[in-house]
Amino acid sequence: MSTPPNQPSSGRASSDDAPPFRYTAALADQIETRWQKHWDAEQTFRQPNPGEADFEPDRPKFYCLDMFPYPSGAGLHVGHPEGYTATDIVSRYKRMKGCNVLHPMGWDAFGLPAEQYAIQTGVHPATTTRKSIDTFRRQLKRFGFSYDWSREYGTIDPEYYKWTQWIFLRLYNSWFDPQAETPTYPDGKTRRGCARPIATLIAQLESGDLRIGLDGEPVHVGAAAANPLAAVGGGAEMEGTLRWHELDKTRQRAVIDNQRLAYLDEMTVNWCPALGTVLANDEVIDGKSERGGHPVLRKPLRQWQFRITSYAQRLLDDLALIDWPASTRTQQEEWIGRSEGAEIDFPIEHAPRSLPVLRVFTTRPDTIFGATYMVVAPEHPIIEHALTRPREELDREALRRYVETSRNKAEVDRMTETREKTGVFTGMYCTNPATGKQIPIWTADYVLMGYGTGAIMAVPAHDERDWAFAKAFNLPIVEVIRDPKGGSVQEACFSGDGVGVNSANAEVSLNGLSVERAKAAIIAWLEKSGLGVKTVNYRLRDWVFSRQRYWGEPIPIVFDEQGNHYPVGESALPVVLPDLADYSPVESEEPQPLLAKATEWVHTTAGAAGVSADVLAPGTQVRRETNTMPGSAGSSWYFLRYCDAKNPRRLISREADAYWMGGVGAPTLGPGPGPSATRSVAVPRAVAGVDLYIGGPEHAVGHLLYSRFWQKALFDLGEVCTPEPFNTLFHQGMITSYAYQRADKSIVAMDAVREEADGRFVEIATGQALTPVVTKMSKRYKNVINPDDIIAQFGADTFRLYEMYMGPLEASKPWNTKDTIGCFRFLQRAWRMTVDEQTGDLRLAASANADVEKQLHRTIAKVDADIPRLAFNTAIAAMIEFVNAATGAGGVTRGQLERFALILSPFAPHMAEELWARLGHAESLAFEPFPMADPKMLVDAEVEIPISIQGKVRHKVMVPTGADKAAIEAIAMGDPRVKELIAGKTVQKVIVVPGKMVNLVIG
């Protein structure tokens, strides 16, 4: 049993000569810290798991999650508590509604800033990170958030990243079988295309169900006949394929490694030898590092990647199952970038044996008769061939130079340059299979190796980019789609819908067909002739997972002397990140991960590294993988670990997963039309997962896509029970701030600004007039608000109320400290209404005022309706109105204060607990039932409705509640003022909306 906290000692809490029990910042601080200690000591918000003694199985579950923070040295900013307060309100509300609430917090703690700090100072990143975590934890506790701190962990804890590494190994040991069925989704159906253990791939290859295609990909024996391209260049049906036993060990290994969901492949990176680090594209400016201006080289690097592209279709389809903001869904759809079209082979003249055809992807196969040249990316393999087989008409030097520069600037600078088309002729030709004509092959950097096949058929008449290119290099433009408006393709390209012209050969004609019908016709012909197939292409690329950093999870892989890779055995996990003597980067022409400095750790034996003896003899000399995982590794599954944070045997127990992540039918956020279109409308609950996930919209693709991918892979492999991690997602808006500009646009710090009586802003030092502008909070604009300062000034309850009262949760809103006083005054008035400021005793009305009682019911109903739709600003406004009205009417009774304290508690929990305790309750109110509004108290006997004439309000009348149309019309038409207004006019029509309004249409 808990005891109510001590009464404040008289006088100490008051400032100046204020009464001793006035709700001042000092008293707020005293109340708040006392309750925070109480909650900590009593473990009020510890949520037991199924199987624990005090678990209550009859309650429904609610998993309410924040995006966990990266603990930076700077501490919390005011943006963090916005989303955290919102989830805290919902969590507290759901507890009062009888739910078991999982509301956890932890730390996304691997990352670059700590590493860079270590490079500068030599302090171990763990030291700085642990210190930042302590600061964050202390700050978060000061807000009174009802987290279950017993589940706290950081992604840097070896007990946590052990499982991050374990997931890596699970994906490493799996492949994506396009033929396999998934486990059953919560909707009772399965999906085709599923991750399976790599052993199933080997088994199918050994049995002969799968053979190896020309490109090294496994081919289904049944599928090969249906895929004409599989046989291209090889003659008859299965002749291009090989049986498993026809391959030597090395080739077998290559085939397998090439199918793993985690695989090694070469990627071009921006390596800066001087900084000894790989740079992101936006850290490179004009081929120089943003930091220091050192030269940057583009180097191929073997990096681990995840085969997220295998999941493209399911990631797209399953968006329909989840309750997410439409804008986020759209962003993911566009990121995945599905497009339908065809792959078509253009035979190459004087082709090398290894490359008989130039394969292109196009979304407009219907324009093939207008393809007058080809363009390949500068990285395309055919370039090598073109360079080694010089032809007289080829300017080899120009080609070599062009390819060199394009490769080096790739992506980084392409976008900063003008869109002028550049390119070079390769000296090679191929045949347009539709026209039979010979057409030239060019290379240009507007074709990207990473999309489609890295080659296009150029149809200048009907594609903007091809048109501009053709104009620049004087290539022929042939119209094959007639513009209904009659424009000429020589003047401008036409990419709209029209009918086919000039599009026929001996076997097929597209003339006269619409674009849609022409596509179908040409694809049918291509497939019949073995020249092409209908395909779907995705923009999504695989997820590069290697970082050449120190402060990340080690990748649990070793290499033998031949460079083959082997997994560390699960029993040897975690592979603990070794300490380094110094963190300065390795200056080198060749990319060197920082971890390579831990030489003793790197060079070991298979046995010592924990590689299973079945895989590699224990005495074998091996070299550990020295790349580490990216920051997004730990955050891609952290929501699972909260469910069972200390489990040493599994990443999450089956029971905890089934309860917190499964549990279809558990209450999610209630229905209820939101005030804005971005607010999710309740959809039928199609998948389980987190019931409410709140975080910033900047994670719309990265984190939220990677998490979905891992969840699906783990689901396919039977490790977790649901295919989508987050059922309901919500993005809070950014909290901006005012910055003050001088006439010359320079910025004046916030505290050097004075507001004049007339509302103008001036610089205190000079009296110069300033213009306020709303911007992101940043040091640069000198407008950062520190939450600690606000709490010191008003207390955490006021801070929480103010951030929720500023406006809709999803909107970006400017912080205005002077507005916080309004929320502070509200709490002060509520306190003064019920607590004697001199004695601290409760001061309650003996009997209930009927109007106050009625308004209390309405306030309860409003708050009860607004919390589930996350409309906290209007809920708070209703509570303010209640306190104002009750104060004016002589206060509230004990029963009324109890209910008011309960509805206030999700928003301002400290004051609510304090009032509750003063009412004589020994237990926290956190698990009290949320008060119920009596529906009878929500309606009046009479309502006032407006009477408008021609749509303009002219008068108002009282009508009985529930009166029907005829009765209302009679009251309206009988009203003397209405008679006066319509005197001498004919009423043509009377529109009555019962309970709402009357409109008279007069002639």
Added chain:
RNA sequence: GCCGGUGUGGCGGAACUGGCAGACGCAGCGGAUUCAAAAUCCGCCGGGCUCAACCCCCGUGCAGGUUCGAUUCCUGUCACCGGCACCA
């Protein structure tokens, strides 16, 4: 350029499915209380007309449209914010 979002008093915002525009808060103005101030309490607070009130007129970025009726729906347009970057 493309995609997404937002435009309502001096400021933050409210208005649920088309039905009284401006709830609530800040700032401001007036009054009560006070020796005075702070705090508190009460009242006013979009613009025009008016000594004032009533009445009336205008008003949700701008221009049109649909409707008995539009902040809400449609078309066009402007401004600001965020994201993407030649995706065949």
